Amino acid sequence: MFFVFSPNVGQSQSFLIDLQEVINVGQINSITNKNAPNVILGLTKQMYSYASIKFVFMLKILHQLGEYFIFISKVFRRPEKGKVFRELYVQELWKLGVGSIGIIVIISGFMGMVITIQTASQINSGWIPAYLVGYTTRQSMILEFSPTMLALILSGKIGSNIASELGTMRVSEQIDALEIMGINSANYLVLPKITALMSIMPFLVILSMFIGIFFGYVICETVEIITPSDYITGIQYDFRPFDIVYALIKATIFAFLITSVSSYYGYYASGSALEVGRSSTKAVVYSSIAVLVFNYIITQMLLI
């Protein structure tokens, strides 16, 4: 419960309206805005304390979390028609998965080369075996780069794509058109995206691992920082198959987070084209944050 005391009823009401605006719009700036009535800022300065802001933030986060889970419960229902779902699923596999192979090859290749060069340049002591360059490249690619960095890159590429697509459909009333037809629009539009990326992401991650490690080898062949045979020895050294399982589990969870968070922001976009742009930005920011938070949680759960 939040109480507002003021000698003037009007001022209390203004403050509450201001708070409501913050909850609705999510702009903390509005309560410290120069445009806010000076008298309110003066009389109720203490009310604009850190605690109040924190309270409003908490409310907003809880509201959004609740809305997100309601959205997810709408998404995970039985599709209207299996045949239509399968068609959309294949389309999304192509668009989200196959359409991302180019960027994955480029980024993974360069990352593999850079990790190899950086590790080789750091390990110049005779006491440290050269094959550790291959070992480090392999472990970096498998444990962190391929699943996590790739997810962050895809949250930019796919997240903005999904949010702007759904946002445009929302503001141009295409989602309303689906609802009026009696179709569960969240299920029809979002479920194929989530399932498609969740099923293709592990393959993309494996591809990324392979490309990164391969380009590390190419660097050894061309730049001669270590011998290719040392590199080969390194990538075979102390291999634990569970690392691959761990990476694939992470990749699948990240795929769910990227598609569901982006879809949520796109689906609930409202107003104009400007709002579609904003929802697209939010989709990228929040899906990236979700990926980083869950990366920590999964790592602690599976590796410790």
Next chain:
Amino acid sequence: MIEIKGINKSFGDNHVLRDIDVTFESGKANLLIGASGSGKTTLCKCTVGLHSPDSGTISYDGRIFNLMSRTEKKEVRREIGFLFQGSALFDYMTVEENILFPIKMFSNLTKREGLDRVNFCLDRVDLNGANKLMPSELSGGMKKRVGIARAISAKPKYLFCDEPNSGLDPQTSILIDNLIKEITHEYNMTTVVITHDMNSVLEIGEHTSFIHKGVMLWDGTNKEIMDAETTELTDFVYASSFMKELKRMKG
């Protein structure tokens, strides 16, 4: 027939609809007229279930829509065709795919039968051969006609049109109005048309309801509207110079 009784709807402190009672008759084009912001679209969205009314009932041929379960509502919605103000065509689909969409989702027709139905609907709205065009390649009037074709493709019992001739030239407007009237009679549908175009009222308004600041003020036919004595309605009807001149000539 759609019966609306005692509908109230507020958004925060803004009381948009106040105790609305209206009946939309089957086999007729029922026009809902009123100034911008009077609550026409909100009433329409409450009727099809896009907004939940705060109180009151909406019944489709005796079936009370706003008290139904989600599954029952779905069944009713499949009997509804809706033409949006901006047409709301799926912009990643061709004209053919747009019209085929409701058929594909809700009927067991084969692909061939579905395409025959698409061609029939396109023929009905005079857009033969536009099958493979994308919505971005269509003019405003063509989009409205494709919207109508999509709305009628699954043979609905109820058709809602939200400002079907906004942004169209007078000739195309008349074409769209007549098309709505024809298909309403042809399929004996309950059609609800939201408009503030007096030409539409005079052309097709077999049953016209006037809403003002969220209150239903008048109900009648397009013949009766010229002689109505409700001040707000006469102000609305005779707002344009042309209508004022018509009134002067009349009498």
